[in-house]
Amino acid sequence: DAGITQSPRYKITETGRQVTLMCHQTWSHSYMFWYRQDLGHGLRLIYYSAAADITDKGEVPDGYVVSRSKTENFPLTLESATRSQTSVYFCASSDILPGQGRNTEAFFGQGTRLTVV
Amino acid sequence: SQQGEEDPQALSIQEGENATMNCSYKTSINNLQWYRQNSGRGLVHLILIRSNEREKHSGRLRVTLDTSKKSSSLLITASRAADTASYFCATDRGSTLGRLYFGRGTQLTVWP
Numbered sequence: 001d002a003g004i005t006q007s008p009r010y011k012i013t014e015t016g017r018q019v020t021l022m023c024h025q026t027w028s029h030s031y032m033f034w035y036r037q038d039l040g041h042g043l044r045l046i047y048y049s050a051a052a053d054i055t056d057k058g059e060v061p062d063g064y065v066v067s068r069s070k071t072e073n074f075p076l077t078l079e080s081a082t083r084s085q086t087s088v089y090f091c092a093s094s095d096i097l098p099g100q101g102r103n104t105e106a107f108f109g110q111g112t113r114l115t116v117v
Numbered sequence: 118s119q120q121g122e123e124d125p126q127a128l129s130i131q132e133g134e135n136a137t138m139n140c141s142y143k144t145s146i147n148n149l150q151w152y153r154q155n156s157g158r159g160l161v162h163l164i165l166i167r168s169n170e171r172e173k174h175s176g177r178l179r180v181t182l183d184t185s186k187k188s189s190s191l192l193i194t195a196s197r198a199a200d201t202a203s204y205f206c207a208t209d210r211g212s213t214l215g216r217l218y219f220g221r222g223t224q225l226t227v228w229p
Binding site: 030031033035040041042043044045048050058090092094096102103105106107108109110111 | 147148150152157158159160161162165205207209215216217218219220221222
């Protein structure tokens with residue numbers, strides 16, 4: 001299926017466990033992003049990637065690790081989950097418009113609802 | 118820190134009325150985008166307005182941009198119950214290619 005997909009949709013994990021959220025896009029977009037969405041905070045950027053093997057921190061990167069060995073995948077790993085990481089996580093992708101120096105619109109996945117108990 | 122801030126936080130109207138949401142931002146931008154999020158779903162792009170544009174239309178949506186005031190508004194005309202959703206503005210910061218900064222959103226409820 002074309003588009004951007006996240007897995008799993010729902011996850012419950014225990015404090016201290018490592019958990020990985022998956023994100024896959026079929027468009028070969030250059031940019032990929034991970035956001036978390038919490039009540040009262042809107043969407044906050046965790047990490048983003050401009051291309052394969054290029055990643056950079058966003059606003060709230062602590063406790064998270066990302067990798068991008070392939071253009072289409074951008075997994076997010078919580079190394080040792082904490083209750084404060086209970087949230088809804090969204091992956092997104094966008095591309096660069098040729099010759100215009102700006103991005104296209106961002107396309108979002110359906111989100112992963114993570115609960116850390 | 119977030120770049121865009123939407124106002125109001127919540128808006129409740131009747132079907133057929135117009136809904137206006139505002140967004141203020143702090144730094145210069147290349148473009149400003151509006152997104153919609155239905156409950157439990159991901160965000161969906163609605164419209165993009167560039168910094169050299171003042172107004173843009175798409176169906177029942179009208180977006181304005183005032184770069185001197187660093188503000189934008191989203192108008193939904195003749196609203197429908199199906200327009201019930203959260204609406205977010207997102208901006209770039211010119212030099213930071215690719216990144217989008219979102220506000221906290223406006224929750225719009227349209228009553229039938």
